[in-house]
Amino acid sequence: MEGGNLTRGGAAVKIRIRNLHKHFGGLNAIEDVSIDIAEGTFFVIVGPSGCGKTTLLRILGGLEQVTAGTVDLAASARGRPQFSMVFQGDSIFPWMTVWDNAAYGLKMRGAPRAEIDATVGQWLERTGLTRFAKLYPHQLSGGMRQRVSLARAFANDPEILLMDEPFSALDEQNKTILQQELLRIWEADKKTVVFITHSVDEAVTLGDRIMVMTASPGRTKTLLDVPFERPRNVLELRHDPRYGEIVYGIWGQLKDEVERARV
Amino acid sequence: MSAIAMTDIGETRRIAARRRDRLISVGSPIGLLVAWELAAQLHFIDVRFFPAPSSIVRALVITAETGELLDNLAISLERLVFGFLLGGVPALVLGIVMGISRPIRAFVDPLISATYPIPKSSILPLILLIFGLGEMSKVVMVAIGVFYPIAINATAGVLQINKVYLDVGKSFKAGRWETFRTIALPGALPFIMTGVKLGAGLGLILIAIAEMVGAKSGIGYMIWSAWETFSVERMYVGLFVIAIIGFVMTLGLNELERWLIPWKAET
Numbered sequence: 001m002e003g004g005n006l007t008r009g010g011a012a013v014k015i016r017i018r019n020l021h022k023h024f025g026g027l028n029a030i031e032d033v034s035i036d037i038a039e040g041t042f043f044v045i046v047g048p049s050g051c052g053k054t055t056l057l058r059i060l061g062g063l064e065q066v067t068a069g070t071v072d073l074a075a076s077a078r079g080r081p082q083f084s085m086v087f088q089g090d091s092i093f094p095w096m097t098v099w100d101n102a103a104y105g106l107k108m109r110g111a112p113r114a115e116i117d118a119t120v121g122q123w124l125e126r127t128g129l130t131r132f133a134k135l136y137p138h139q140l141s142g143g144m145r146q147r148v149s150l151a152r153a154f155a156n157d158p159e160i161l162l163m164d165e166p167f168s169a170l171d172e173q174n175k176t177i178l179q180q181e182l183l184r185i186w187e188a189d190k191k192t193v194v195f196i197t198h199s200v201d202e203a204v205t206l207g208d209r210i211m212v213m214t215a216s217p218g219r220t221k222t223l224l225d226v227p228f229e230r231p232r233n234v235l236e237l238r239h240d241p242r243y244g245e246i247v248y249g250i251w252g253q254l255k256d257e258v259e260r261a262r263v
Numbered sequence: 264m265s266a267i268a269m270t271d272i273g274e275t276r277r278i279a280a281r282r283r284d285r286l287i288s289v290g291s292p293i294g295l296l297v298a299w300e301l302a303a304q305l306h307f308i309d310v311r312f313f314p315a316p317s318s319i320v321r322a323l324v325i326t327a328e329t330g331e332l333l334d335n336l337a338i339s340l341e342r343l344v345f346g347f348l349l350g351g352v353p354a355l356v357l358g359i360v361m362g363i364s365r366p367i368r369a370f371v372d373p374l375i376s377a378t379y380p381i382p383k384s385s386i387l388p389l390i391l392l393i394f395g396l397g398e399m400s401k402v403v404m405v406a407i408g409v410f411y412p413i414a415i416n417a418t419a420g421v422l423q424i425n426k427v428y429l430d431v432g433k434s435f436k437a438g439r440w441e442t443f444r445t446i447a448l449p450g451a452l453p454f455i456m457t458g459v460k461l462g463a464g465l466g467l468i469l470i471a472i473a474e475m476v477g478a479k480s481g482i483g484y485m486i487w488s489a490w491e492t493f494s495v496e497r498m499y500v501g502l503f504v505i506a507i508i509g510f511v512m513t514l515g516l517n518e519l520e521r522w523l524i525p526w527k528a529e530t
Contacts, residue, residue: 061434062433062434063430063433063434081435081436083434084434084435085430085431085434087427087430087431089427090427091427091428091430091431093428093431093445093446093449093450094526095449095450095452095524095526096445096449096526104431104435104445105435108432108435108436108437108441108445109435109436136525136526137526138526138527156435
């Protein structure tokens with residue numbers, strides 16, 4: 001991955017993906033995806049199950065290699081990690097307390113003790129976990145565990161946050177609450193986010209820019225901007241007449257792909 | 264109102280049932296001892312084979328006073344501890360490394376599978392041949408017994424760790440050592456503890472056998488020499504002491520498990 005300054009129409013480009021292909025044996029998972037993601041954008045990728053969106057995120061996070069194509073990142077400040085990932089489902093360590101889980105990234109990169117204490121304390125406070133710092137994951141609800149996962153990623157202070165359907169396992173009420181909290185903590189310093197979801201509602205609620213992917217093999221079907229101003233209120237947003245229109249529009253795009261994925 | 268009264272009665276009943284169960288559990292061995300004592304006193308059973316509990320207690324006091332019991336107990340425990348360390352520590356490391364590394368697992372797994380089914384007691388003559396009648400042969404016997412369950416369980420423990428945790432480690436740039444320390448070891452610990460418990464039991468069996476055949480000290484030797492001199496009471500003292508060692512070991516390991524694995528949901 002090369003450094004340097006990338007630009008696209010004036011805004012600084014944080015992630016530039018060019019002609020990315022990914023094959024697993026004979027299976028063609030991703031085919032010729034090219035996107036620019038501007039600095040500070042909440043970028044959402046939505047697509048039918050099995051369209052390769054998780055694979056794309058894992059490539060960005062260094063957990064998979066590309067078959068062909070390039071991924072470039074804008075030059076970063078030294079010492080800060082480029083990515084932190086929030087995984088789908090339960091991914092916090094059951095053998096660590098909430099505090100130790102949140103501190104994991106900082107510990108792995110050898111941050112000084114005082115910095116770890118201050119940063120973790122701050123993020124537990126922001127995610128409402130301070131009271132639970134000494135508890136183990138099995139003592140928490142699913143929503144609380146996913147808060148820990150968010151705190152772990154944010155406390156690592158990466159340049160880019162990668163989120164792989166972090167709320168898909170939660171019930172509707174918890175999902176709404178956590179979406180609002182994610183927006184609240186994200187809006188404090190607006191890091192670049194790449195967020196994967198299969199939920200159109202979630203994409204429109206959270207994203208600045210949405211990419212709809214085709215069914216396997218995954219390609220870019222549409223890119224669109226979400227016009228809602230920030231800060232957003234997750235509930236009020238649903239009142240906005242434009243909300244229904246955008247969701248409807250995306251569903252129109254997605255419908256054919258979902259049909260195709262089922263065949 | 265009635266609902267509250269109902270749960271109250273249910274709770275009271277449950278406590279009463281628990282107290283009753285505990286009384287039965289304490290009562291059954293006492294009842295057995297009393298029946299045994301009576302049967303022996305009344306000569307319903309052959310006291311040459313089943314001496315009365317009271318005479319066993321008398322033998323216990325005598326062996327304790329002469330120092331015979333404590334000396335033998337101490338030497339047996341020493342062999343157990345050294346054997347446990349000699350077998351357990353390499354088993355732990357090898358087991359975890361096998362869980363992490365495919366090539367090493369492919370290399371070592373057939374060796375373990377091939378030698379595991381050999382009854383450990385059957386290699387005692389070979390061990391005596393190699394290590395002689397000194398302390399080392401007894402320690403090695405315990406070590407061999409402890410090695411297999413810990414190594415096998417440690418490997419299984421690492422292999423059952425959810426792959427997402429390894430992805431998390433990788434994505435947070437955990438190195439080899441950090442992955443071992445923060446993911447593989449704690450993730451495999453519940454399985455490892457099961458292996459440690461099994462190993463402790465096997466170690467106790469093997470030390471008793473090894474001391475009967477190839478030693479001049481230890482609880483196993485005490486039981487064997489009691490047979491040779493036909494002092495059946497002393498034999499029962501030895502059996503009783505081994506039972507106590509096993510019982511205390513189990514309690515201790517359960518406590519250790521609770522301390523090492525506080526994150527496991529209580530069941």
